[in-house]
Amino acid sequence: MRDELLLGIDLGTSSIKANAIDRHGRSRGVGVAPTPFARGAHGVEMTTEALFDAIRAAIDDLGVLATRIAAVGVASMGETGTAIYADGPSNLPLVAWHDERGGEIVDELRAEFGDAEIHRRTGRQARSVTSIAKLGWLARNGYDARGTWTGVAGLTVWRLTGALAQEESLAATSGAFDPLRGEYDRDILSHVGLDSLVWAPARIAGTPLGHISPDGAAWSGLPTGIPVTIAGHDHPVGVIGAGGDRSEVIDSMGTGEPLVVAWEARPDAPHPTWPDQLGDLTVTAWPGTPRHMLLWETLRPGLATRHLQRALRVARDDIEFRAIRVDAEPLDLATLVAMQEGAIPAALLERPAEEAWAATLEGYASASADAEARLRALSGVSGTTLLIGGGLRSRRWVEAKLRRASHPLAMAAEREAVSRGAGLLAGVAAGWWTPEHYPPADTVALSSPASAPPPPPLAEPATSAIAVGHGTP
Template identity: 80%
Template sequence: MRDELLLGIDLGTSSIKANAIDRHGRSMGIGVAPTPFATRAHGVEMTTDDLFAAIGSAIADLGVLASRVSAVGVASMGETGTIIRPDGPSDLPLVAWHDERGTEIVDELVAGFGADEVRRRTGRQARSVTSVAKLGWLLRNGHETGGTWTGVAGLTVWKLTGALAQEQSLAASSGAFDPVAGEYDREILSFLGLDSLVWAPARVAGTPFGRVTAQGAAWSGLPVGIPVTIAGHDHPVGVIGSGGDRTEVIDSMGTGEPLVVAWDAAASRGAHPSWPDQLGDLTVTAWPGTDRHMLLWETLRPGLAMRNLQRALRVDRDDIEFSAIRVEAEGLDLPTLVAMQDGHVSPDLLRRPAQEAWAATLEGYAAASADAEVRMRALSGVTGTTLLIGGGLRSRRWVEAKLRRAQHPVAMAQEREAVSRGAALLAGVAAGWWEAEGYPPADVIPLSGSDAAIGSVSGHA
């Protein structure tokens, strides 16, 4: 039917979005609700009931559009999840991925296996953000952990369909999954005392994981019987929604700034890529909807650093962006940027004029990502365009700094709701509207060094 729509649900750290798109990939309406994380006695968390209420509110915000949905795709933050038992979800708190709980679990894991071995087994560094770190902490603090583990996207699919499922890129964020072999690491799970758990099977995004039941329809207002899929982890799904493809380097400019490239795991004969520790975190995950893999460099958190700098300088964000446009400054080095992300703003930086401090920080981030991009291209063999996506495109000064260092053509994605759109596109695969990667195109603008091209980036012209 011509009036059918696809629904993409984005379970983000700050907000939940329900995006209804048509057959041309255009958004017809977006419902939004705040993600109900709250700071409680042990840290940042939310309850399952509060999450369900927020998702229901975002879908209800679509009004009559919800009745026209013919398939659903769910993308989410990684790591955060819960256990589902035969009688429903457990009462475990849904611990925020960025919560510090689990640091001691990671220390034990590294002591037991070695950092290099954990990376070899899982395609990522051992970090406190992983699901196993949170689960280990919960187990040590009196919580029962028997049942089937899945992330918040899988929890949403269960609420809609009754099915227990997980998707590959989200399984990779657990900290105990080999994305190349496609299997959970039983030795890591046993070492952490988590081997009694059942881990929902990790399947390819776009696969119909279940269909909306009568109970799911009563909760959500969506039609009974429509297929539901897990689209995947928000960064990979955002690449799909913004129009990125396997020939490009995708630079997601935002609170975090992951660089993304496609990677041929077969060519490595099952080995994970080698990446020097001093260059930061490189992780292996799945390219949504395919059997290919994706590399993400995830060291940079520009949004956090700029927020900390803004507070230290006591300036208005728009004012400092405007005043720094024509300011020349040498970029800060990577250790200084990483320290700023953790809240440690250099006193020397604060002694400079505010616009110079701002420009130096943006130049530093542009230089760091440019250096990582060269290395990632060499590692992956990707030779195409650099595609800039994300909210950081609003900063003309930042984009200019990137363009000065560009060694390949640069383009700018126009889609601002990339994750929810990507989730909806993968719902289209589940519905049979198109094959994976046969999606309706997204709007992309080629950039050059001219003022005319850069002026389209921001209102600060």
């Protein structure tokens, strides 16, 4: 029917969004509810029941549009999830990806396998944000780590359909999954003490994993019998929703700033590395396809600027405006990484506030330009650099990138990229289109490298110059 819509659900760190899109890929309405993470005795977490209530609230916010949905795609933050038993979800807390628990698990894995071997097995470094770090901590602190593990996107699909599944880019965030072989590493899982846990099978995004059951329909208000898929990890799904493709470098400007490129893995190829292991270069799935993408994930501009703004005691909009025409030498990467942890150099605070702000944004532009050059050399990608995400609201930051552009630069007009991408992959599950033949997303050309004029107006003044939230790419 022509009035049918697709529903893309984005389970983000700060908010949950339910985006109803039409056959042209245009949003007809977005329902929003806060993600119910809260700090408890052990750290930041939420319950399964609280998550379900929030998802239902976001869908309810769509009103009558929810009755026109023909398929559902669910994207989410990585790492966070739970185990499901035969009779329903376990009582494991849904630990936030950024929670500090699990550091000792990572130390033990490094001591047992070594960093190089872990990267060879999983395509990423051992990190405390991984699912196995959190699960290992829970298992050692009295929680029952049995059942079948899936992330919060898989948990949502289970609530809607009763099916148990995972998606490849989300499986990769577990810390024990090889995205090239598509298998979990039993040696790593055994060492962490998770032998008794079953891991839901990882499928390609867009695969119909089940259909909304009568119970799922009663809970969600969505029609019975429509297909549901897991769209994947929020950063890769945001690339799809913003209109990025495999010829481009996608620079996702937000709280984190991952750089994304397509990568064609040759048979028996090792996971790629940089000689100095600068940052976290990871391999993950390109949603909807059997291909892969590389993500460089060292930069956290939203964290550094938040700490700096508090130290300067200035309003963010004010300092962003004052820094627009300020020249400043870029901060080095080591300083930026320290600022992400809250360590603001005393010398920086002695400078005028607008100069400190400009130097920080120039530093991030310089660091991402260097990483982009490395990624292009590694992957062979030679097309446009596409800027996406909430950081596009910062004119000063975009201008710093323009001055360093080595390839044509464009920005995405889509601001709800993750939920739109999830909706597009729901269209694959419904048979509306095939992967990578999606309705186009609007983009705006900013410059060619030979000429970099000031960019056009980017947005009305916003309450935050740089978007906050892991779920916003």
